[in-house]
Amino acid sequence: MKKKNLFTAITAGTLALTISFTGLTNGQQNTASAESQTTSNNEVHKSTAITMVASSKATKISGKYKTTAALNMRTSAKTTSKVLLTAKKGAVVKASYKKKVNGTTWYKVSYNGKTGWMSSAYLKKYKKVSKVSNSATGSDIINAGRKYLGVPYVWGGTSPSGFDCSGFTQYAYKQAGQGSIPRNSRAQRAAAAYTSNPQVGDLIFFSANPGGDYITHVGLYAGNGQVLHAAGNKVQYQSIANGSYWGPRIISYGTFR
Missing domain, CATH: 2.30.30.40 (SH3 Domains)
Known part of the structure; x- marks a missing residue:
């Protein structure tokens, strides 16, 4: 073979190999790219699934x-x-x-x-307090409560041998046939409906200091600007009028009507 023909053959072979390898490299790159994309998509799906599992639906x-x-x-x-x-x-x-x-x-x-x-x-x-009966009037509650005028104030007392404030209101309601109300003053406040127009027999809630908002005492609204309650050293009527000891300490009124 002549030199010129030999050189031409070698050059053509080299070019063919180059084209062949270049095509193969591109194919490998395309395959790698596709695999990378698939892996990325799988990771996104996995991430989404994990997020969905971690976030509980309401x-x-x-x-x-x-x-x-x-x-x-x-x-x-x-x-x-x-x-x-x-x-x-x-x-x-x-x-x-x-x-x-x-x-x-x-x-x-x-x-x-x-x-x-x-x-x-x-x-x-929350267990709702049994509904208070409407068969009796507020006067029945006051009449039931005033039977115990003079009964000594006793911390934690719930009977005619001695009452504390909420023990007295609870007992008066029960004796009047008005059903059961909670034991302590704050629970009675939570169970009763708010009213700005108290009627005889409704509850009055007080704070320890004038203008306070923390309930420490409860009594029965007796009408005519008076409260019937276990306070001081006994069950008694006292004034809630402006200028009285109890008037400035009123927080709110509650009713079971």
């Missing part, structure tokens, strides 16, 4: 719950979220949803004009 519920301690209402179901308000122990909240996050059950609740999330660890199902 379940719709209905009911009232009472706080067993002072409890924060938060913007979302986690302890690091913003606090909307702090409900006092014994507050009754209305629940609409629940969900579990990282092993903790949360309730979406409404309270005091706001809606947020509270931990179920400090909530218990």
Whole structure:
């Protein structure tokens, strides 16, 4: 073979090999790219699945719950979220949803004009007090209570041998045939409906100091600017008029009518 023809053959062979290897490299790159994309898509799908498993869906519920301690209402179901308000122990909240996050059950609740999330660890199902009968009048309650005028005040007392304030109101309601009301003053406040127009036999709630908002005492509204209650050292009538000791300490009135 002549030199010129030999050189031409070698050049053509080299070019063919180059084209062949170049095509193979491109194919490998395309395959790697496809595998990379598939892997990426799989990772996205896995990530999405993990997220869906970790995020519990809220379940719709209905009911009232009472706080067993002072409890924060938060913007979302986690302890690091913003606090909307702090409900006092014994507050009754209305629940609409629940969900579990990282092993903790949360309730979406409404309270005091706001809606947020509270931990179920400090909530218990609220049992409504048996409905007070309307067969008797407020006067019947006062008449039942005044039978015990002069009975000594006894801390924790719930009988005619001695009454404390809420023990007296509870006993008077029961004796008047009005049904059962809770034992202590704050529980009575939570169970009764608010009223700005008290009637004879309704409850009056007081603070320890003028203008206070923490309930420490309860009595029966007796009409004519008076309260019938276990206070001081005995069951007695006292004034709630302006300028009296008790008047400035009134927080609110409650009724079971």
